[in-house]
């Protein structure tokens with residue numbers, strides 16, 4: 001008989017998959033967490049040129065090429081006004097691996113990890129894989145994470161709390177004051193603030209600020225995945241203090257050795273090349289968000305205003321998600337993101353406006369059926 005670890009038995013394949021499988025083949029998919037744009041041409045070219053020059057046939061340094069890490073440091077100077085040493089960066093296989101490294105390096109058996117509920121599904125699963133105990137924290141009514149709620153949840157056993165802004169699945173953006181508070185809480189309680197900033201560039205209102213601007217006990221996870229529509233390339237990174245990076249590198253060198261070399265060259269080109277593609281994608285998401293919010297309001301659904309990312313999380317009546325899927329549109333039930341997601345649905349608007357309008361017609365029909 002096979003024997004599997006308790007850690008792996010404690011997690012399962014994401015609930016989001018089940019929704020896809022329940023939908024018909026020609027359904028409109030508003031369940032996906034990835035932009036629908038091509039990767040910028042200059043990023044693709046960065047990889048192609050490196051491949052043709054024979055630069056990607058061997059392992060790179062465990063942390064990633066110095067060229068990429070310098071481009072990441074330059075990005076942090078440009079966008080976050082942060083002085084990051086390229087030696088305090090590890091290039092990873094997407095933001096996903098970066099989150100995994102942070103958990104493995106900081107969470108002892110039984111220690112607690114605080115994360116938003118509803119929140120990105122990986123926080124719960126990675127906590128369990130690291131042997132930790134999940135401490136989901138309910139959000140404010142506007143679906144942002146309250147620093148006071150995080151501080152209240154901290155105990156002597158807390159190792160990490162996760163902040164994610166702009167957020168998946170809510171699309172909300174934390175205020176600069178909240179970010180300052182998160183940094184203070186991390187410093188005062190001596191716990192790690194793990195700041196997942198993969199949607200950093202997709203902000204329509206307000207501004208993205210990193211807790212790293214305000215405190216020491218912070219690790220920032222970011223990626224090219226959403227910013228440059230590079231989910232398939234698998235390139236992210238983590239940056240933090242030298243001692244934390246050294247511990248995360250111990251994990252990374254054994255599970256990954258280094259991030260894929262072609263992807264590293266593509267990422268370097270994306271980060272150091274023209275950034276107007278990022279603005280174009282943001283403007284396009286902004287337009288779609290407005291179409292979606294208007295449509296949802298028209299059918300009487302209340303939606304806390306998403307100020308970033310490409311998700312909205314309306315409050316929906318009982319049976320709504322199933323009725324929408326029946327009408328041929330895939331959306332994800334809020335409870336897939338935690339207990340407090342119940343009564344909501346996550347809608348990803350990474351589709352063109354015409355498709356979105358078609359999906360809204362289906363949602364309207366479903367709403368009429370269930371209300």
Ligand code: PLP
Nearest residue numbers: 033094095096120168198223225
């Ligand atoms: N963090 C959040 C909040 C996400 O939504 C995702 C992907 O959906 C990730 C991290 C992981 O991104 P990547 O594709 O870079 O691994």
